[in-house]
Amino acid sequence: MPERPSLTPSGLSERWGAGTAGEPAPPPALPVVAARRTGPEPPAWCRASRPTSAGVWDGLVEAARSYGVTAGEAIVAAFAEVLRTWSTTDRFGFTHVSAGARGVTAAQRERDADGRTLARRAQRLEGAGVPPSSSPVVLATALHRSAPGGARRAPVAEPSPRDDGLLGVDVTRDERGAVEAVWRWPDERWPPGAVEAMADAFRSLLERLAANGPEWTAGHLRLVPEEQLARRARTNATKTPVPGGLLHTPVIEQVRLRPHAPAVITAGRTLSYGELYGRTNQVGRRLRELGARPGRLVAVVMDKGWEQIVALHGVLASGAAYVPIDPAVPAERLRRLLRQARAGLVLTHSRIDARAAWPDGVRRLCVDTDFEGVDDGPLEPVQRQTDLAYVIFTSGSTGTPKGVMVDHRGALNALHDVNRRLGMGPADRCLALSGISFDLSVYDTFGVTAAGGAVVVPDPSPYPDPGHWARLMDAADVTFVLAVAALLEMLAAHLESGGERDRIGRLRTVIQAGDVLPVTLPDRLRALNPRVRVYNGGGPAESCVLSVMHAVGRVDPAATSIPLGRPMANQRYHVLDERLQPCPDWVPGEIHIASEVGLAQGYWRDEERTAAHFRAVPGLGERVYASGDMARYLPNGDLEILGRKDFQVKIQGVRIELGEIEAALAEHPAVASAVVVADRTVPDLPLLRAFVVAAGEGRPVVADELRLFLARKLPSAMLPADITRLERMPLNANGKIDRLALTGGPGR
Incomplete structure (x- = not known):
C-alpha cells in the first residue's frame, strides 16, 4: 500500500523537530531491536488501523469534561499509558503533533x-510540553470538526517515516463519532505482533474511557492483552501431586529391589546400593549421637569422590540438613561460613582435614576413616518433608553470603519432575560435574539414585579436566549430564579436537542449566552424537534446583538466544515490571517465581533479606521469589532469559543484547567461544569488551579481523571497544563464566 502524503507541521524540521529546552526525557524503552540494514535502502514500514466503535468520541468528550480535561488531552494521556506498558521505563518523552x-x-x-x-x-x-525533539515516537492527532457535509478527511498530521523512526500513530475521528488510530512502524525494528497488541490496547482503553470506566482514576492501568494473560495462565497450570518421602529415602527402595546394582561409580571404586545404604546409615547414626537433628546444619567440606556422596546422604539420614563448602575456599571464608551456618559438626576427608585451617570448636569426622565399626543397620527417618534438606551459600551483592534454605519437599518436587520428563531409570548413569556448593549437584547426588541409576563421580582436580570426563563417560556408559554451558563447551571442544566422539556413544540427554545456553552448542553436541537430546533449563537456587525447562530442537542460524522454556511441576513464572504488573509479550521484566512447594524457605538467619525477596505480590495472591533475572515472554508461551537485572546494557541509547554479539562472534571460524561484558569504569559511559577463546592452535584470532567481521553483521553501537584473546574463560566456583572477573568488578 503506498504511503499517504503528510504535512510537515510548522516549527518542525524533517526530523520531527529540533531543539530542546532543559533536559528532555529520553524516548520510551520499547521492545525494539537494532537496525540491521547496511545499504542505503529505506526501511519497509508496516501499517495497522484500529477504529473504535461509533460514538466513542462523544463519550470521551462527556467523560473527560467531568474530570476537567478535553477528549484530545485524554487521548494523548491514554497513548502515554500504552507506551508505558510496553516500555521498561516510567519516564520518557514523545512528540505530539496536533492539527x-x-x-x-x-x-x-x-x-x-x-x-x-x-x-x-x-x-x-x-x-508538560517543551519544544519538540527528534523523538523516534510520534503521536499525530487531528480531532477538530470534520469538513462540511461529513466527508471523511485525510489525516493532515501523519508523520513522515524516517530512517531512525520507531513508531508513528495518527489519530482522527469521523462523522459517526468513531476514533481511528493508524499505527505505522518499521518492520525490521519490531518483533512480530508487538505493535498490533499496542494498537489493540489503545483502542480498548479509549472505549473504556468513553464509557467513564475506572481507568480514569486508576494509578496503574493493566493493558496487557487478555489473550496473553490467558496463555500464561495455561503455561503456569503446572499443579501436580508432590512425591512422598524424603530426599534420601528412595535409596531404601532401591536396596530392596536391586541391592547389588551400582549406585556410585568413580574411576577407582564402585559402591552398590547396598554399600551406599550401609555407609549412609553409619554416618547418620554417628551424627545423631553427636547431636544432629532436624533444623541443625552439618557442614560437608570435601572434594569429589564416593565419600562425598556418602556424606550428603548420611547427613540427611541423621535428620539434619547439610551445608556444602568448597574445600578450596580461603581460610577466612571457611571460618566465616562455618560460623554463619552455626555448624559445629563437619564431614570431611582425611587429606583435607590435614591441610585445612579449621576454627576452634569444630568437630570433624573423616568419612574415609572415622566410621569403621559403626552399626550400619537401618535408621528410621526423623524429619518431615518440610524440614530443611540443605542450605547452600551463594555470593551476595552486599558482600555477605546468603544461605538458601531448601526443604525436602521442594527438592523432591524438582527431581521427580526431571526423572518423569526424561524417563530416567536403572540403566541411566549421570556424570556429576557440578561442585556440591552449586545446587545442580542436588540432582547428581539424589536425583539419579531416586530413579535407580548411578551417579558417576569424576576425580578431584583443581581445574576442569574434560579429557578425564570423556574417559570416565566411556568407561561408565554415561547417559546423562546436567551442567552449566561452560563445562559442556569444554567437553565438546575436547571431543571435537581429539576425535573422541565415540566416548559419548551412550549419552542420550544433556541439560544445560545455570547460565546462558550458547546458540551453537546444541548442534555441536548433536554433531558429536546424533542421539543426544538437548534441554535448556534453569531456575535460581531459591526455586529448588530446576524450575523451568525447554527441549531444544533445530536452532535457527539467525537466532541470538535459545528460550529458557516453561515452568516445571508446581512452579509458576511471572514477568513483572517495576510496578509489579505483568509485562506484555516481548517486553523485558523481572522474573518472579511462585510455588506452594517449590520455593526455598528463605535465607538462613536473615529475615530482612528473606522478606525483601520472598513476598506476596498484589494481584497474584501468592508468595513469590523476586529473582533479579530479566526475561520476556514470547508469543508461544516460552520464556527468553535476558540476563541479570543489574547487568542491563544500553549503549548510545540502544538497548544491547550481549548474547547477540556473542553469537555473532561465535560464527567466526577462529572463535570457539566468546563472552561480551559491559565495562562501567566510567559512570554512565559503558564500554563493550569482548573476550574470545580460539577454536584451535592453527587458527589465530586477530582482533582487527574480528572487528571487521562484526561490522558486517551488527550496527556500530553493538561493536565492542576491544577484543581480547584468552586461553580459557575464567570460571567461578559453580563452573559459570565469571563475567565480573572479566570486568574487574567485585564478586557477587
Whole structure:
C-alpha cells in the first residue's frame, strides 16, 4: 500500500523537530531491536488501523469534561499509558503533533513515574510540553470538526517515516463519532505482533474511557492483552501431586529391589546400593549421637569422590540438613561460613582435614576413616518433608553470603519432575560435574539414585579436566549430564579436537542449566552424537534446583538466544515490571517465581533479606521469589532469559543484547567461544569488551579481523571497544563464566 502524503507541521524540521529546552526525557524503552540494514535502502514500514466503535468520541468528550480535561488531552494521556506498558521505563518523552482549527502545532510530551491517575496526567499535559525533539515516537492527532457535509478527511498530521523512526500513530475521528488510530512502524525494528497488541490496547482503553470506566482514576492501568494473560495462565497450570518421602529415602527402595546394582561409580571404586545404604546409615547414626537433628546444619567440606556422596546422604539420614563448602575456599571464608551456618559438626576427608585451617570448636569426622565399626543397620527417618534438606551459600551483592534454605519437599518436587520428563531409570548413569556448593549437584547426588541409576563421580582436580570426563563417560556408559554451558563447551571442544566422539556413544540427554545456553552448542553436541537430546533449563537456587525447562530442537542460524522454556511441576513464572504488573509479550521484566512447594524457605538467619525477596505480590495472591533475572515472554508461551537485572546494557541509547554479539562472534571460524561484558569504569559511559577463546592452535584470532567481521553483521553501537584473546574463560566456583572477573568488578 503506498504511503499517504503528510504535512510537515510548522516549527518542525524533517526530523520531527529540533531543539530542546532543559533536559528532555529520553524516548520510551520499547521492545525494539537494532537496525540491521547496511545499504542505503529505506526501511519497509508496516501499517495497522484500529477504529473504535461509533460514538466513542462523544463519550470521551462527556467523560473527560467531568474530570476537567478535553477528549484530545485524554487521548494523548491514554497513548502515554500504552507506551508505558510496553516500555521498561516510567519516564520518557514523545512528540505530539496536533492539527486543529488554528493549524498544526507540536510539543514534546513527557510521562513520568509520579503515581498520578490518568485523569491527573491528562490535566497536566498543557504544562508538560517543551519544544519538540527528534523523538523516534510520534503521536499525530487531528480531532477538530470534520469538513462540511461529513466527508471523511485525510489525516493532515501523519508523520513522515524516517530512517531512525520507531513508531508513528495518527489519530482522527469521523462523522459517526468513531476514533481511528493508524499505527505505522518499521518492520525490521519490531518483533512480530508487538505493535498490533499496542494498537489493540489503545483502542480498548479509549472505549473504556468513553464509557467513564475506572481507568480514569486508576494509578496503574493493566493493558496487557487478555489473550496473553490467558496463555500464561495455561503455561503456569503446572499443579501436580508432590512425591512422598524424603530426599534420601528412595535409596531404601532401591536396596530392596536391586541391592547389588551400582549406585556410585568413580574411576577407582564402585559402591552398590547396598554399600551406599550401609555407609549412609553409619554416618547418620554417628551424627545423631553427636547431636544432629532436624533444623541443625552439618557442614560437608570435601572434594569429589564416593565419600562425598556418602556424606550428603548420611547427613540427611541423621535428620539434619547439610551445608556444602568448597574445600578450596580461603581460610577466612571457611571460618566465616562455618560460623554463619552455626555448624559445629563437619564431614570431611582425611587429606583435607590435614591441610585445612579449621576454627576452634569444630568437630570433624573423616568419612574415609572415622566410621569403621559403626552399626550400619537401618535408621528410621526423623524429619518431615518440610524440614530443611540443605542450605547452600551463594555470593551476595552486599558482600555477605546468603544461605538458601531448601526443604525436602521442594527438592523432591524438582527431581521427580526431571526423572518423569526424561524417563530416567536403572540403566541411566549421570556424570556429576557440578561442585556440591552449586545446587545442580542436588540432582547428581539424589536425583539419579531416586530413579535407580548411578551417579558417576569424576576425580578431584583443581581445574576442569574434560579429557578425564570423556574417559570416565566411556568407561561408565554415561547417559546423562546436567551442567552449566561452560563445562559442556569444554567437553565438546575436547571431543571435537581429539576425535573422541565415540566416548559419548551412550549419552542420550544433556541439560544445560545455570547460565546462558550458547546458540551453537546444541548442534555441536548433536554433531558429536546424533542421539543426544538437548534441554535448556534453569531456575535460581531459591526455586529448588530446576524450575523451568525447554527441549531444544533445530536452532535457527539467525537466532541470538535459545528460550529458557516453561515452568516445571508446581512452579509458576511471572514477568513483572517495576510496578509489579505483568509485562506484555516481548517486553523485558523481572522474573518472579511462585510455588506452594517449590520455593526455598528463605535465607538462613536473615529475615530482612528473606522478606525483601520472598513476598506476596498484589494481584497474584501468592508468595513469590523476586529473582533479579530479566526475561520476556514470547508469543508461544516460552520464556527468553535476558540476563541479570543489574547487568542491563544500553549503549548510545540502544538497548544491547550481549548474547547477540556473542553469537555473532561465535560464527567466526577462529572463535570457539566468546563472552561480551559491559565495562562501567566510567559512570554512565559503558564500554563493550569482548573476550574470545580460539577454536584451535592453527587458527589465530586477530582482533582487527574480528572487528571487521562484526561490522558486517551488527550496527556500530553493538561493536565492542576491544577484543581480547584468552586461553580459557575464567570460571567461578559453580563452573559459570565469571563475567565480573572479566570486568574487574567485585564478586557477587
